[in-house]
Amino acid sequence: MTTRTLTTIGFDADDTLWQNEQYYRLTETHFTELLAEFADGPKISERLLEAEKRNLRHYGFGIKGFTLSMIETAIEITDGKVPGDIIAQILDTGRDLLSHPVETLPHVRETLEALARNYLLVMITKGDLFDQERKLAQSGLGDFFHAVEIVSDKTAVTYRRVFSKIGGGPERAMMVGNSLKSDIVPAIAAGSYGVFVPHELTWVLEHVDEPKDAPRFRKIPHLGELRGLIDGLE
Ligand SMILES: [Mg+2]
Numbered sequence: 001m002t003t004r005t006l007t008t009i010g011f012d013a014d015d016t017l018w019q020n021e022q023y024y025r026l027t028e029t030h031f032t033e034l035l036a037e038f039a040d041g042p043k044i045s046e047r048l049l050e051a052e053k054r055n056l057r058h059y060g061f062g063i064k065g066f067t068l069s070m071i072e073t074a075i076e077i078t079d080g081k082v083p084g085d086i087i088a089q090i091l092d093t094g095r096d097l098l099s100h101p102v103e104t105l106p107h108v109r110e111t112l113e114a115l116a117r118n119y120l121l122v123m124i125t126k127g128d129l130f131d132q133e134r135k136l137a138q139s140g141l142g143d144f145f146h147a148v149e150i151v152s153d154k155t156a157v158t159y160r161r162v163f164s165k166i167g168g169g170p171e172r173a174m175m176v177g178n179s180l181k182s183d184i185v186p187a188i189a190a191g192s193y194g195v196f197v198p199h200e201l202t203w204v205l206e207h208v209d210e211p212k213d214a215p216r217f218r219k220i221p222h223l224g225e226l227r228g229l230i231d232g233l234e
Contacts, residue, residue: 004234008167009115010159010187011145012177013125013132016223017108018139021201023100024066030093031070034086038077048073053205060152062128067094098131102138105199107224112144114227120146120167124175126154126182154182159190176226179206188214193233197223 014020028048032041039047051069059065070090074082115121123145125132132150136142149162163173174193177183179202184194188211196210196219211217218229 004118006119006172006174006193006230006233008120008122008163008173009230010122010124010162010173010175010177010192011112012175012179012183013123013135014127015105015178015199015202016176016183016197017104017123017141018135019103019105021199021203023097024203025201027066027093027097031073031090034089034093035074035077035082044073044077047076049204051076056205061126063094063097063131064128066097067091070094098128098134102135104139104141105223107222107226109141111223111226112141115230116144116146122146122162122166123148124154124158124162125150126152154186156186156189159187159192163190163192174230176223178202180210181206181208184217185211188216192216193218195220195226195229197221197226 011017028045029041031048032044035044048069051072052066055065055069055072059068067090070093071087074086074090112121121144123136127150129150136148142148147166151158159173159175160170163170167173170191174195175183175187176195176197178197178199180196184196185208188194193216194211194214196217198219198221210219220226220229
């Protein structure tokens, strides 16, 4: 048996394995339409983003926090006069987001299937526990993963902890994802490889600059190129 450089490959889930942000964008559009008589769309979106930023530290990432931020924004935009039926529709639209279909991205299944033969695969994701468990179950990808970590935030400490527990430590691990801020920069800080797979839609709060002078930083256009990249490292 050959000794491999890597033992463990971490995968982000939302917009790396399956579509996610597009459903938030649709929900946000619907939300701005519900409040159209009180303010214009861009203004509402701006206030919503401010509320989301403020609330991250209270509610964490995911749909429940997003729904509460929509309600908070509705109260602000209407100076406290938001009608009860609009609140009810905001709650409905948040619940719809919790039941959207799971659409896996191209190359995901065959890539996971092949890599799972030689590596320990770990799904590492933020978001609501129920929602991520539902999406994993519906995706049919669960069997490829050795472990699933649903975490409140993704920092270097998170990656060090997960990759120390599973496989040969952070230096022998790789993190793959669409968020430079959550998936790539902190994984590289932990000593792992960070493979950035950009998605055309990525939440504005997940944007940071690509790391410079980082020998363990990689970027590929889609997951179909991951196996070739890994073969090149081994
Ligand atoms: Mg993501």
